[in-house]
Amino acid sequence: MGKDVIIACDFAGAEQTFAFLDKFRDEKPFVKIGMELFYAEGPQIVKEIKSRGHKIFLDLKLHDIPNTVKKSMAVLSKLDVDMTNLHAAGTIDMMKAAVEGLTREDGTRPLLIAVTQLTSTSEERMQNELLINAPINDTIVKYALNAKEAGLDGVVCSPLEAGMVKEACGKDFMTVTPGVRFADGDVGDQVRVTTPAKAKEIGSDYIVVGRPITAADDPVAAYRRCVKEFVGE
Numbered sequence: 001m002g003k004d005v006i007i008a009c010d011f012a013g014a015e016q017t018f019a020f021l022d023k024f025r026d027e028k029p030f031v032k033i034g035m036e037l038f039y040a041e042g043p044q045i046v047k048e049i050k051s052r053g054h055k056i057f058l059d060l061k062l063h064d065i066p067n068t069v070k071k072s073m074a075v076l077s078k079l080d081v082d083m084t085n086l087h088a089a090g091t092i093d094m095m096k097a098a099v100e101g102l103t104r105e106d107g108t109r110p111l112l113i114a115v116t117q118l119t120s121t122s123e124e125r126m127q128n129e130l131l132i133n134a135p136i137n138d139t140i141v142k143y144a145l146n147a148k149e150a151g152l153d154g155v156v157c158s159p160l161e162a163g164m165v166k167e168a169c170g171k172d173f174m175t176v177t178p179g180v181r182f183a184d185g186d187v188g189d190q191v192r193v194t195t196p197a198k199a200k201e202i203g204s205d206y207i208v209v210g211r212p213i214t215a216a217d218d219p220v221a222a223y224r225r226c227v228k229e230f231v232g233e
């Protein structure tokens with residue numbers, strides 16, 4: 001499994017996205033396209049970024065009945081993305097249907113990872129509003145185990161949760177972790193953050209980094225610093 005840095009391209013439209021990607025001349029970073037950009041520009045943005053040679057993590061977090069998710073995943077698979085995701089809360093049946101939908105005729109498919117609990121969900125709200133009467137870490141581990149049982153490749157989680165997920169699901173079960181900041185950088189609205197070097201030490205397979213790169217004075221230098229700290233190249 002290749003460790004890599006994924007840049008969160010949280011831009012409002014294609015113009016800003018390409019102005020950003022044009023800064024990279026010597027490398028083709030793995031990029032994450034989220035709901036904002038996808039809903040603004042449609043599947044064309046995925047095709048264009050792909051045709052420029054970037055790997056793509058399409059972060060649309062599907063959550064619906066199994067049949068709908070299966071059919072939607074088949075559409076995303078045809079877009080030839082490298083990684084996509086769903087909410088583990090959709091249950092094992094939904095996740096199995098997603099794997100089926102995503103799998104191409106030749107047996108290949110994009111990597112599929114699950115969101116366990118969103119980092120914006122506090123234990124208190126999960127218990128009081130959703131009536132899930134368990135410690136939040138137990139639900140994260142249980143959802144990760146469900147994802148593994150359904151045949152998924154891993155989960156999105158905080159770097160600080162990656163260790164417990166690996167312990168429960170095995171070292172080959174991927175952890176994709178946002179919430180990364182340089183030791184000397186701005187934390188912004190992220191609460192539980194860690195550095196690229198620390199994420200590597202904890203065992204993250206991919207780190208998702210947005211503003212520390214996209215808002216840097218020199219995004220290419222910031223990306224290289226991330227790769228150096230996390231991958232060690």
Ligand code: C5P
Binds near residue numbers: 010034118178190208
């Ligand atoms: O700019 P920043 O590095 O905080 O961006 C992190 C990216 O990862 C954003 O696209 C954010 O939506 C995403 N993300 C996150 N926390 C999660 C899941 C996704 O920050 N739990």
